[in-house]
Amino acid sequence: MAEKIVLIDGHSILNRAFFGIPDLTNSEGLHTNAIYGFLNIMLKILDEEKPEYLTVAFDVHAPTFRHEMYADYKGTRKPMVEELRQQVPVMKEVLQAMGIRIIEKAGLEADDLLGTLSRRCEEAGMEVSVISGDRDLLQLATDHVKIRIPKTKRGGTEIEDYYAADVQEKYGVTPSEFIDMKALMGDASDNIPGVPSIGEKTASKIIAAYHSIENAYEHADELKPPRASKALKEHWDMAVMSKTLATICVDADIEYDISQAKIENIFTQEAYTLFQRLQFKNLLGKFDVTGPANAVEDHFRIIRGREPAEEIFDRASRAGEVGAAIFKDTENVLPLFASQAQAGGVALCFGEEEIFCICAEEDLTAEEILEKLGETAARAGSFSMFRLKEAMSFFTPGNRENCFDGIIAAYLLNPLKSDYTFEDVAREQLSLLVEDKAEDQVKACYEAYTAWKARPLLLEKLQETGMLRLFEEIEMPLVFALFDMEQNGVKVEAAELKEYGDRLAVQIEKLEKEIYEESGEVFNINSPKQLGVILFEKMGLKGGKKTKTGYSTAADVLEKLAPEHPFVAKILEYRQLAKLKSTYADGLAAFIGEDGRIHGKFNQTITATGRISSTEPNLQNIPVRMELGRLIRKVFVPEDGYVFVDADYSQIELRVLAHCSGDRQLIEAYQEEKDIHRITASQVFHTPFDQVTDLQRRNAKAVNFGIVYGISSFGLSQDLSITRKEASQYIEQYFKTYPGIKVFLDNAVAQAKEMGYVTTLFGRRRPVPELSSSNFAQRSFGERVAMNSPIQGTAADIMKIAMIGVERRLKENHMRSRLVLQVHDELLVEAHETEIEEVKKILKDEMEHAASLEVPLEVDMHTGMSWYEAK
Structure with missing residues (x-):
């Protein structure tokens, strides 16, 4: 039985996968949908074909010999979109890791490489399958060369197969005649101009009858329809050029050793590592490998018994830096209730070779271990964990000043990823890959080690990005304020x-x-x-x-x-x-x-x-x-003997906008404590302040708040039930009234385009990758994000500072009152009836002085025996 080789058109299949699969990104922000789709197509083909050999051909983006022949031809291919372009080198890296032969050569397109290899392999007696989304390759089909054209639909793959007979049946021409057919009909995607006015059906009929463009030209007067005859005579030079451009080279001068294309085990350890980095979890099951051997695992020690455990806790307490993790005892808990499992022990790390897992035993209960963990946290120089707030439901840190949460730090560095795990941090910061199948105790050791090892790296990156103060003074103290609020409940x-x-x-x-x-x-x-x-x-x-x-x-x-x-x-x-x-x-x-x-x-x-x-x-x-x-x-409702005190920021985002934009008119309006919406209505609608109607004020309010969210004229027209033209005039007049705001918003978009992110007053970064998208809707969304993120983010930072301050004051004053809810710009305190006035004072002080702006921060405050009454 003849040996088989599969030849893949690299760029073509990547392109097909990119547009057939929704966008995917890994935790590093790398687009991965084209790579994922390519791999699925390739693995499907390999499973069906079971070939002995495999090669992937790529274009080198330089002028090819065919196009150099027609230097005056102005046709150009569309540039590759950025989200796809960045995936090409990673795709090659993945293929190399899988031991798959790659071939490329400057001056030759992938088509020419595939044409040459298919001819050589067929002559060597092999069966050949060529995989491409480009129908140009149908000219290569023979009785032993099969052209396979994948189509990606809803994440699945369908494949059309063509031998020579199939081409004849589908198009009415032989594979070699398909070249002439392409010369007449052209192909914009492949930069082949064709002959104007001749489409696929007409081209097929002409070549089926005359077999070549040369013969057709000799019988041009006989061609039907008449417009085709006229077009071919007038544009014969285009037909000749198009045939040259469409003809794939089958005897290119390339070096190729078939033995290097032999398929061995493609599911290698190196490929497994890359698949983990790319977060292709659905494909990891195909690997029969263990996770990469991490040297750190050699230093994991399981500790059982009270005496050795107490020694480890004592050593950790005297260490400068400690990383910790709690693992749950799920052995005796049904899977349905696994989230309610009790602690099974803790892992501690305080050095490269000091990594211990302390397990609960009969003579050392989980409760005692967790108590020891709290004492260790209080005495250590620094104490690092992941998801500290969740862990605190098991233990009390004792000292909140020295705590570090690696998830919070990682989130600040990449806020677009909302679901961070310690494995993500291990991979991104330490190049450490943790097996999903690892036992709980081993995973806990990895988690504690990562918490310890990644802390200085994360702190350094926070310093480099200007977010260290944000982390230390806002985000970390907030962990404890939120924990207390959750424990309080409502x-x-x-x-x-x-x-x-x-x-x-x-x-x-x-x-x-x-x-x-x-x-x-x-x-x-x-x-x-x-x-x-x-x-x-x-x-x-x-x-x-x-x-x-x-x-x-x-x-x-x-x-x-x-x-x-x-x-x-x-x-x-x-x-x-x-x-x-x-x-x-x-x-x-x-x-x-x-x-x-x-x-x-x-x-x-x-x-x-x-x-x-x-x-x-x-x-x-x-x-x-x-x-x-x-x-x-x-x-x-509050408990008996308590009252709700509700405090709500008044127009905080507009006030932040006034400060950030430095617009004097808006700043002065707030400083003079005027009705901002009535002032805006007066200016926008050219109406005396005291004659502004309620409708005008409502419309101005919609514009005021709409501007904060980067509203478009279409969006405003929908909100106010007015024409788009009227909405455009409202917005235009608004920016004339407050010119500083227009400058600020334009600068925010410009900064995002240049730097890739925008920042809040407190240094919080919000990346805006959408601005570099090839998709217009995505870019428009990116512009709105660039405009509103600095405002929304700053308002959020101010609220966090206020929460921290209120919670701190309630504790410092040993009050029975407690913070129970935070909703948008609102704080709800369950105040003891003897502390109501003091609670009001604390709320007012902390919320109004959470930030020093050019305009005052104002708070509306109410009390009641229900949240409804207090609001």
């Missing part, structure tokens, strides 16, 4: 919450009946497809947008219809009520603890701007625009 009246849900259920049922009666049938209101049929087919409403899956019933579509169609308004109301019931009335009940309080999680490493987010449950998304939504706040 009381929820479960009975009132159930009653609220029952009221919603009654209203939902009533609306359902009305909707069914008006539509004339019972249908699934929650089904966009069924609802679309009811609205746009049965009821005949105008404005329906047909998609592949049916009519769009998105909120923006229905909101446009609602004013004129009460039925649609009922659908929107139904959706709102159903959301309130499922997410809040029913959803919140699931989070009420045994103490009657909700202990939600507050996250500081999720958003790219630096804002704190809330999960389990998300208390930051409680509706405030509709009264029924606001009523949910009534179920949040």
Whole structure:
């Protein structure tokens, strides 16, 4: 049986994969979708073909001999998009790591290399499969050379196969005649001009009849249709040039030793390391390798028993720097409840060869180990962990001043990645790869070692990027403020919450009946497809947008219809009520603890701007625009003997914008404590201040806040229900009123384009990679990000400083009052009834003096016996 070789057109398949697979990036910010797609296609081909040999050919981006023949030809290929271009050298690195032969040569395109190799291998008696997305290669098809053209669809791969007979059947021409067909029809993607007015069908018929462009030209007067005859005669030079450009060289002067293309084990240790770095977890299962042998693992020591454990803790306490990790005991816990497992022990590292895992035993319980860990943390020079806030549910550090959280540091350095693990830090900072399959105790040792070893490296990078002070004075102290807030929780009246849900259920049922009666049938209101049929087919409403899956019933579509169609308004109301019931009335009940309080999680490493987010449950998304939504706040109540004090920053982002832009008019308006929206309306609409209407003020308010978020004229026109032209005029007049703001926003975009990031007043960086995207929508998004991130990020930093200050003062004064919630620009304190005035003073002092701006920071404050009343 003949041996087989697979030849792959490298750039072509990369290009095909890039546009067929959604964008992927690894933790380093490297785009990887083309590499991932290429590998999937290659592995699929290898699995099907089972060849003995494999070679991948790449273009060298320099003039080729075919194009040099026509130096005057002005046709040019589109430049490779940046997101794809950066993946090419990495793709080659991956192939080399897999031991796969790569071939490239200046002056030759990959087509010419593939043509030459396919001819040589066929003459040597081999079966050849050529893999390319370029149909030009169909000219190479023979009875022993198969051309395979992959198509990537929805992440999957379909492949069209062509031997010589298949080309004849599909196009009506032989493979060699396919060259002449291409000469007539051209191919813009391959820089072949072709003959004007001759398309694929006409070209196919002409060559099928005359077999070559030369013969066709001799019979030009006979060609049909007449326009083809005229075109060929007038543009014969283009046809000749196109044939030269389309003809693939099959006898190029290249050195190639077939033995070097022999396929050995492609799943090598080196390739495994690269796949881990690229985060191709779905492909790692194909490797039958263990993780790279890390020398550090030789120094891991498992410690059992009280006496040796106490010695290790004592040595760690006297060390200058300590890294630690807690591992859970999941052996006796069902997988479903693994998150509730108790600590199984701790790992400590305080030197390159001082890495220990201390396990809980009968004579040394987990509780005793964790207590010792707290004492060690208090006495060590520096104490490093990952996800310290989560670990503190097991132990108390004792000394908060010397703590370091490597995840927080890594997040600041790359805020676009929201899910950091210690393995990411180990790989990125230490080039250390940790096996997913490693035992818990081994993983804990790696985690403790990484926490210890990466700390100085991360600190150095924070210093280099100007974020060390941000880390030390804001982010690390915030860890403890958030932990205290989570432990405090907030009381929820479960009975009132159930009653609220029952009221919603009654209203939902009533609306359902009305909707069914008006539509004339019972249908699934929650089904966009069924609802679309009811609205746009049965009821005949105008404005329906047909998609592949049916009519769009998105909120923006229905909101446009609602004013004129009460039925649609009922659908929107139904959706709102159903959301309130499922997410809040029913959803919140699931989070009420045994103490009657909700202990939600507050996250500081999720958003790219630096804002704190809330999960389990998300208390930051409680509706405030509709009264029924606001009523949910009534179920949040203080303990007996306590009162809620709610403090909310007034227009903090606009005030930050005034300071950052240095616009004198806006600054003076705030300094004079005037109604900023009325002033803006007066200026934008050329109306005396005391004659500004409520509508003008509302519109000005929309512009004021819209500018902060980089709103477009289209977005503003949608918000205000005005024409795009009117919205453009509003924005133009706004910038005339506040010229400093326009300069600031333009400079922010310019800085982001030049530096790749923007910064807040406190040095927080927000990378803006979207600005270098080849996609217009992505670049536009990047411009909005560049404009609003410095403002949103600075406002978030100010809120964090205020939280830290409030929490510190409550503790320093040994008060019973406690901080229980942070939502956007708002802090909620559960104040003891004897401390209300002192709490108000602390909130006012800390929030209004969290930053020194050119304009005053103002706080609105209210008290109440529920969150609803206090708000």
